[in-house]
Amino acid sequence: MAAPGKLSTFRLPPLPTIREIIKLFRLQAVKQLSQNFLLDLRLTDKIVRKAGDLTNAYVYEVGPGPGGITRSILNANVAKLLVVEKDTRFIPGLQMLSDAAPGKLRIVHGDVLTFKIEKAFPANLKRPWEDVTYQDTLRSCMVLIVFLSCVTSLEYIEPPSVHIIGNLPFSVSTPLIIKWLENISCRNGPFTYGRTQMTLTFQKEVAERLTASTGSKQRSRLSVMAQYLCGVQHVFTIPGRAFVPKPQVDVGVVHFTPLRQPKIEQPFKLVEKVVQNTFQFRRKRCYRGLGMLFPEAQRVESTGRLLRLADVDPTLRPSQLSLSHFKSLCDVYRMMCDEDPHLFAYNFREELKQSKSNTQEDEDEDDEETHAL
Numbered sequence: 001m002a003a004p005g006k007l008s009t010f011r012l013p014p015l016p017t018i019r020e021i022i023k024l025f026r027l028q029a030v031k032q033l034s035q036n037f038l039l040d041l042r043l044t045d046k047i048v049r050k051a052g053d054l055t056n057a058y059v060y061e062v063g064p065g066p067g068g069i070t071r072s073i074l075n076a077n078v079a080k081l082l083v084v085e086k087d088t089r090f091i092p093g094l095q096m097l098s099d100a101a102p103g104k105l106r107i108v109h110g111d112v113l114t115f116k117i118e119k120a121f122p123a124n125l126k127r128p129w130e131d132v133t134y135q136d137t138l139r140s141c142m143v144l145i146v147f148l149s150c151v152t153s154l155e156y157i158e159p160p161s162v163h164i165i166g167n168l169p170f171s172v173s174t175p176l177i178i179k180w181l182e183n184i185s186c187r188n189g190p191f192t193y194g195r196t197q198m199t200l201t202f203q204k205e206v207a208e209r210l211t212a213s214t215g216s217k218q219r220s221r222l223s224v225m226a227q228y229l230c231g232v233q234h235v236f237t238i239p240g241r242a243f244v245p246k247p248q249v250d251v252g253v254v255h256f257t258p259l260r261q262p263k264i265e266q267p268f269k270l271v272e273k274v275v276q277n278t279f280q281f282r283r284k285r286c287y288r289g290l291g292m293l294f295p296e297a298q299r300v301e302s303t304g305r306l307l308r309l310a311d312v313d314p315t316l317r318p319s320q321l322s323l324s325h326f327k328s329l330c331d332v333y334r335m336m337c338d339e340d341p342h343l344f345a346y347n348f349r350e351e352l353k354q355s356k357s358n359t360q361e362d363e364d365e366d367d368e369e370t371h372a373l
Contacts, residue, residue, distance in 0.1 A: 009077050012100050018068045021093045022244075027066055035087075036243040036251075037066055038167055043242055044072040047253055050235045051163050051199040054078050058121045060190060062112040062166035062176070062200075065090055067097050069167055074101050079161075084108045084115050112166075113176060118192050127160045127194035129187055130260050160194035167201045170247075174206065177226070184229045184258045185268035195258040199235075207234050207252025219319035221279045225272065228264045228323055231257040263323045266330045270337070270344065274330050277348075279318045286321060287314035292348040293333065306332055 016024060018039045027037075038044055047069060048054065054076040064070045064083040067090070073081050074097065081104055083094060091109060098105040108115065168176060180198065183189030190196045202210065205218075210226045211234040212218035226232045238251040264271050273293070280289040287303055294302040307314045310328035312321070321329075337344040 010074070010101070010104070012071060012074055012097070015071070015096065015100060018066050018071075021066050021096070024093075027089055027093070035065065035169055036167075036245060036247050038068045038238070038243055040242050041068060041072065043238055044068045045075075046236065047167075047199060047201070048072040048076050048165065050253060050255055051165050052197065054163060057161040057163055058082075058125060060084070060117055060120070060162070060164045062164065063168055063172075064094060065167065066093050069165060070094065070097055070105070073165060074104060078104070080104060080106065080121070082106045082108065082117075082120055084110050084112050086111050113172060113179065117190050118188070121162060121193065125160050125162055125193050129194055160196060162190070162193045162196045164190055164196060164198040164200070166199075170203055173200070173202050174222070177202075177210075177222075181225055181229055182268045182272075185262065185271075191258065195260070197258075198256040199253065200256070201238070201251050201253055203247075204237055204250040204252045207237075207254050210234070210254055214322045215320050217319070220282070221275050224275045224321075224323065224326055226256070228271065228326065229262050230259060264327045264330050266334050270334060271326070271330050273344070274333055275326065278321065278326075278329075282318050284317070285315050286312065286318050289318060290329070293346070294343070295346055295348075295351065302336070306336065309335075 018037065018041070021027070022037065051059075054073065056077070056079045059073050059078050059081045061070060061073060061081060061083045064085050065087075070081065070083060081101075083105065085091065085094065085107065086109070088109060091107060094105070094107050098107055164180075177200070180190065183191050206222065208218045209220045209222045211232050212220065212223040233255045235253050235255050238253065240247045240250050243251070274290075277292045278286055278289045280292055282289075287307060290306060291299045291303040293306070304314075306329065310325070310332045312325050312329060316325075
């Protein structure tokens with residue numbers, strides 16, 4: 001029994017090792033699904049520690065596989081753990097963990113790309129997005145007695161006790177983080193609860209892109225999309241040899257903390273379009289990619305206007321553009337879209353496809369005329 005005034009702690013009873021689970025249920029990683037098992041529980045414990053204090057937290061684990069990280073999360077004394085696993089082969093092993101932790105672990109057979117988490121956890125976990133810190137409260141309370149009266153409300157305005165943790169299959173890691181970044185922008189999905197934190201694994205190269213600073217070789221679309229919405233930290237690297245089967249790359253563990261206010265306050269799809277087009281030609285000067293935002297007939301004039309109004313040097317490379325540059329570009333592009341309602345729908349790839357189609361039709365007509373002659 002726990003000592004009076006102290007929270008009781010939970011530890012899993014003795015269980016077969018992850019390696020024994022793999023043998024018991026004859027599990028093999030599927031190469032097509034880019035599955036790699038992490039067997040070292042010291043490393044899974046480290047991933048969970050980097051997520052922060054999970055005592056009495058509600059955790060959503062994606063891609064649990066044979067359950068290595070799942071064990072470490074349960075041993076962190078969480079209130080509830082929800083795991084979503086697409087591969088039915090892993091369900092029996094996870095069920096063994098559920099039996100060892102009665103009432104703590106819920107297993108869902110499903111796809112993380114489509115699973116709806118909005119109603120998976122209690123509604124009372126939701127917190128306002130614009131939380132305040134103790135320092136904010138101190139500044140707002142003019143006298144100590146007023147401050148003390150405010151303290152009782154701090155529980156409601158702290159970030160939610162909801163965390164996302166996962167050793168993601170490489171094949172879904174990028175589309176999944178883009179999906180969640182859009183959820184952050186719209187404050188829906190896992191972020192209906194507030195600024196839900198995420199601790200996730202990626203290929204080391206992807207982890208470096210997510211955290212790359214302005215001007216670095218790894219600076220990319222992912223860098224901008226993640227950093228305008230989150231504080232992003234590459235917390236440590238796991239060598240590939242720690243996984244079974246061993247991948248050809250090392251793995252980076254990345255921690256995301258959604259910002260109270262995004263650094264670019266425009267719709268996600270608009271920001272995504274500007275950033276994607278900018279990095280279309282990452283080795284060219286930025287005006288080259290930004291020009292693809294506009295139809296060919298007005299490309300030179302409109303690109304020049306965009307860069308001039310945004311006060312961006314057209315000779316900069318995409319990797320040299322800061323978040324401040326992208327904010328200005330998105331704000332001006334939004335203004336131009338408001339002036340021309342058809343502009344946002346423009347897609348240079350569709351124009352290129354149509355141009356090729358017309359060229360092919362002209363060539364076919366020429367062939368028919370030549371044949372007739």
